[in-house]
Each structure stands twice: as C-alpha cells, then as structure tokens.
Amino acid sequence: MVNPAKLRETIAAGILILGSAAAAYSGYRLIGVLSVNAAIQDPSEASLEEDTAPEAVFAKALAFDREGDYQEALRLYHTLQNQADPAFRERVRYNMGTIYLREAASLWNARGVLEYTRVNALVAMAKENLKEALRLNPADQDARFNLEYAFRITPPPKEKEKANWQGTKSSVFSTLPGIPGGGP
Template sequence: MAALRLRRLLPPAALLLALLAGAAALERAWTGWQQARSNEQMALAEPPRDGVPRVLLARAIVLEQQGRIEEALSDYAEVEVLGDAALRHAARVNVANLYLRRGIAVARDDGHAQRALVLLQLAKAGYRRALRQRPDDWDARYNLELAQRLLPDLEPRNWRRSGDEAELSEAMKKDKAAWTDMVGQPRGMH
C-alpha cells in the first residue's frame, strides 16, 4: 500500500522539482544578465538607467579617474541619497579623498593657494563627517591627519569665559602670565 502511494506521488514530486530547478536557473540567468549590464555601464561610465547605488559609486570612481570631477561629485551625491550605510560612507570618504587630491594638485601644479585651502578644508570636513558615522575607519583617520598636517586647524584662544576678567581661573591666569605685555613682535618669530 505504501509503495503504491509512493509511486503515485513520484511523478508530481519530480515535476515540482524540475519546475523549481528551472525557476532557479531562470533567476540565475536574470541576475547574471543584470550584472553583465551593470558591468558594461560601469566600463563605459554610462549613466545607469535604474539608479543602482553600487553602479553609481563605480561610475563615480571611473568618472573621477577620467577627470570628469563634476559628474563624479553628482554621482557621489546620488549614492549618498540612494545607498545603504556602507555605500554612503564610501561615497563620503571618496569625495573627501577627491578634494584632498585636488587640493594637493592645485597647490603644487597650479600654485593657487586660496583654491587649495578651500579644497583642503572641504576634504577635512568630509573626513570628519565620515568619521562621525564610522569612527573606526582608520583610512579616513589617516587621511584626515594628512589633511591636518597640510592645513592645521587654528583655534583662537579665548582667555575669558564670559568676557569678565574677574572670572579667569588660576590655570588661565598662569597661562596668560606667560604672554608679554610688550608692544611689537617678539624676537625670533619673524
């Protein structure tokens, strides 16, 4: 009796198994076709039609390598809107890297100090923004340190908390006492 039941169930089970295998093969073929199309778009730096963030990020990198900076920045901005957390972070770091490289190149090759300063400030802001999201990114930390060495942040020192001289702490008074009251530029600091 059990053998008869098994014989009856065998053809429908085989048919179901064949249908599942066919569906899996179709799904793999579809995924492969999509990946091949994405690879073609990335290789040609074509604008992706479907807005896939991975493709946009790869396209932005290719555009940057081709020197098409404005288009690359546009794609990086789109990745920050459409991508997941990892892709958004990668886009932020890549934009900061782009600004750092451009700042160094402008200062070295073109000699435009003001533009280089702006680009380096943008790079530092980009690295800080990326590090707020992922403080464990050591590459971004290293690049921020490099940008800091090229253009250190100068923080103005405020000796008074509220502007009232009477509220100065003892540590601040000692620190302020090291400064001279002499008029003019100190020797050795020309």
C-alpha cells in the first residue's frame, strides 16, 4: 500500500527535478540565442569560428559588403549556401546574386562592352544565384526584379573575330613544298 503523502512528495520532487532540468536547458539555449543576436546586431565585433551560427556569419558577410569588401562577403556567403533551411538559403542566394549584379551593373554602366568578359562573368553568376533564389521562393519580388535587370544588362553575344591573316595568293604557294630539281 503506497502512502499517499509519500506519493505526493515523490511526484513533487519529480516535478522539481524535471522543471529544474528544463529550466537549465532553456536558459542555456536562451543565452546562446542572445549571444548570436548580439553578434547579428554588432557583427563588426563578432569573430568567426567553426561553430559560429549561420545567421551570425550572414550578418558578418553583410558587414564586409558594407565596408566595401564584397569579395570577402561572397566568400562567407559561399560557406552558407548548403544550409538546410530553404528560407535562409534563399536569402543567401539572393544576396550573392545581388552583389554580383551590383558589381556587373556598375561595370556595365561605366565601361559597357569594353568590360565584356568581366561583365559577362558577373552577370552569369548573378543570374545563377537569383534563379536559385527564385527556385527556392518563386514569390520573391526583389529577386524577380533583379534577375530581370541582370537579363537587361547581359552583354550582347560577342561577334566571332574575323580571321586576321593578311597573306596573298603567291605567299600561299611560297609555303608549299616544291619538287626538288624542278620536276614535272
């Protein structure tokens, strides 16, 4: 026969232990989230480690881009493009595409076809990333707009260079081997 008072005491002790464990776990996670949020709010102070939260890396990449180091920003975004969360991946792809597009647009508007190769490469990267962003979220209006702009500034296909050979008919024959001794 179980003593009811003892049973109640055991249940209360169990609730106390479980509640304490849950409180400790929640507190630990809460502190983790708060520290990530602090790194997001002020990414310039945050240092990047192996286990840095993806959103903090994203914020750091934004900070690099704001400071003008877009290549470092792209390098960081590249490390994030295989994250599991599709919404997060979409934002990463959108930002990558938009950075490539912005650089391509500034070159295209400043130099035009003179920078054909670089603009073409940058626009191709912009299109690839913005298309991926739209595959992940077809409703993304900003990605649609930027992708359309990427198509607008795609340089026209370069004409195949004409042959630059200046030879004459006689010079062709002069290169053919003759028969020694002037044979028939």
